[in-house]
Amino acid sequence: MTYTVGEKVKYAKMRDAAEILSGPHASQNGTDRYLIKKADGNVSLVKVTELTAVDSRLDLVAETLHRALYGCGLRSKTSYSGRKMYVIADAVLYALDKDAPIKKGPLKKGDRIRITETGHNGASVDRGDILIVQDPDFHGDGSVFTTNAPKATSYSAKVWYFTHHSEGNGWERV
Known part of the structure; x- marks a missing residue:
């Protein structure tokens, strides 16, 4: 796993995110090792294997709903109850975010997007994945941008790209 400067991560079993x-x-x-700043302000050089990505808001809401309804944690995104929790969590987040100010303007390197459609544009991504914009104008004409989406070995493209006009239909700003 590769992380970028400024990204929030979980370190070992610490409760609060590190940067x-x-x-x-x-x-x-x-x-590989990364220099991180822990929540308490201490700085450490740690192994990449000790770091994990911070859960997305969608994951946190789905997990909370599952615990409230079933009394246990969410074991799988693909189980019946797991899929149901993600559908409900997505609706809850949409309702909460719909009145939030809309972020306008072009995407910039480092902006975060949330995937709203599994396999969007043929990429190996799942609904709810949070990606980081790497090149906001990949073709130089303002039509597509690239992210840190994983690359499929069975596909000849060197990078996955998404179209700007598909905002709200496959991806959204976070």
Whole structure:
């Protein structure tokens, strides 16, 4: 997993998120390391294997709903109750966000988007994934942008790109 400077991550089993300050840095044993700033202000150089992505709002709401309704954590996004919780969580977040001010203007490098359609534009992405914009004008004509979406080995493209005009229909700003 690769992280970018400024990205929030979970470190080991700490409750609060840490922030990536720099990295990845190579080490003698081949394991990449990142310099992070923990919630308490301490700075540490840690192995990439000790870091995980922070859950998206969609994941947090789905997990909370599942705990409230069934008394246990969400074990799978693909189980019947898991799929149902994600549908409800998506509706809740939409209702909460619909009155929020709409972010206008072009995307910039580092902006975050949420995928709203699994497999959008053929990419290996799932609904609810949060991606980071890497190149806001990939073709130089303002039509497409690239993200940190995982690349499928069975496809010849070197990067996955998304069209700006599909905002609200496959992806949305976070």
